[in-house]
Amino acid sequence: MEEAGAKAGVPVWYWAAAIAALLFYALGCYFYLAEVTMSPAEIMSLPLDQRQMLAARPSWYYAAYGVAVWVGLAGVAGLFLRKAWTDRMLLGSLIAVIVQFSAIFIVPEMRVVTSDALLGPVIIIILCYAFWQLSRLAKRNGWLR
Numbered sequence: 001m002e003e004a005g006a007k008a009g010v011p012v013w014y015w016a017a018a019i020a021a022l023l024f025y026a027l028g029c030y031f032y033l034a035e036v037t038m039s040p041a042e043i044m045s046l047p048l049d050q051r052q053m054l055a056a057r058p059s060w061y062y063a064a065y066g067v068a069v070w071v072g073l074a075g076v077a078g079l080f081l082r083k084a085w086t087d088r089m090l091l092g093s094l095i096a097v098i099v100q101f102s103a104i105f106i107v108p109e110m111r112v113v114t115s116d117a118l119l120g121p122v123i124i125i126i127l128c129y130a131f132w133q134l135s136r137l138a139k140r141n142g143w144l145r
Contacts, residue, residue, distance in 0.1 A: 060099075090128070
């Protein structure tokens, strides 16, 4: 049985989750652009520990970060357009997020973060996983074409 207000058999909660995913990935794109376009003066105005963290990040961190947010945003567009390729895009974003945050374990200078600072990456990985699972569920239920 369809929920009230469902569009072509797609439940209302699907659209709410798609909007949440759009906000999440759009915010990620904003933070990515804010970080990669920081001027040297802006970097120097940061506290010493944050400057050291930025300096320690390898170039592949930013490559993975860019793939994660922009491919994820494209995947979210697929949720709204109800395209079958959406699950592959969101899986690619999830893998890129995992690669991005693996820098914390690979680059010794990035390990100086506190356990509180690790909460953000864990939440981001969980949300990316949840949005990928949403796309898989939508594909299985025939909501994506």
